[in-house]
Amino acid sequence: MAIITLTTDFGEKDHFVGAVKGAIYSELEDVKIVDISHLISPFHLHEAAYIIQNAYKSFPNGTIHIIGVDSELNPENKHIAVYMDKHYFICADNGIISMLTAEIKPEKIVEINIHDRILSNFPVLDVFVKVAGHIARGGTLEVVGKPISEIKETTKIRPIVNKNENQIIGNVIYIDNYGNVISNISKKQFDKVGRGRKFVIGVRTTKIDKIHTNYSDAINFDQPSDKRIEGGKKLALWNSSGYLELAIYKSNPSSVGGASTLFGLNFLDSITVNFEPES
Known part of the structure; x- marks a missing residue:
């Protein structure tokens, strides 16, 4: 059974989290969804990175982690899927992955390119869930994106x-x-x-x-x-x-x-x- 985790800044009042979970179950009937947190401060990448960094290692290898923080698609905020430390991460290329890769380098990164097949203004619900479903069914990252070697860097705060x-x-x-x-x-x-x-x-x-x-x-x-x-x-x-x-x-x-x-x-x-x- 595939495991998909969710980390977002959606909060608990609105319909967003429930809608994403419903979309995952529509995509995959046999799946386990785990909420890491939906109370990330809005658009707070450092906060999200700290939480994810300290949570993902407790999950089995092959777990798929959807990160819904600052995820709107625009020319400066592409979508990526990353295979790193035997885990998959699906998120925007907004610098958050660079904060997770200080000591562990990604084995594979693709820029997601399935947007032309999906009409959406809610990428976590539509695009990220589709990519997670593809990975959970054993699909390769190259099918949903083009390989890239560089991601957006956000300077990690260092002492x-x-x-x-x-x-x-x-x-x-x-x-x-x-x-x-x-x-x-x-x-x-x-x-x-x-x-x-x-x-x-x-x-x-x-x-x-x-x-x-x-x-x-x-x-x-x-x-x-x-x-x-x-x-x-x-x-x-x-x-x-x-x-x-x-x-x-x-x-x-x-x-x-x-x-x-x-x-x-x-x-x-x-x-x-x-x-x-x-x-």
Whole structure:
């Protein structure tokens, strides 16, 4: 049974997601559809790339991923199908694939060219679903598009390391449902630059000098529950994707607030790590 995932900025109020699923079932009766997310901020390619990058690897090889973010066809926004890391991706050539290919290069890319056979102003519903159906039935990419070697590049936001290698300046790349702030500083880079030195993470007026593995590691469970500092506790940790994350323990953005609001951080804002000088 084929698996098709959907990642869009359609939201949950309108008919778009249901219509796309209906079109997939009309194309393929024996298929499993999985929603990765439909709450991507409108046209937010970096947000979509972060979510897809951290989700697709959990699916079996051969899974087909439809990405419906900034997907309207125009002279500067072609449609492509990509085979990469044993998965298929169908999306617009708007730079999102370039953000997924920093370490893994596509094995095959085609520019979809079946538009003359489909009358549509809703490409995810019509064009992307047709291509997904073709792939799911065992079809090759060359039948639905012409091979290309280059895709639109969108500069991936990368942390800056100063020349003395005692500071990393990163950026907020994603804010999750809990208001937790994810940076683009990876544990791999942190360990390479830090070399075991003491450090201080700085965001606006907040300073943090310890990074945890789990949220609950920030709580001292040896203390009686009525004496623990839990609610509103600020912490840093390495999240499941290996990136530095700033959080508030058991935060709730709709009531007590989350790290993004309490730290005053938004997309692309700076997060700095300062290491002590080497002796």
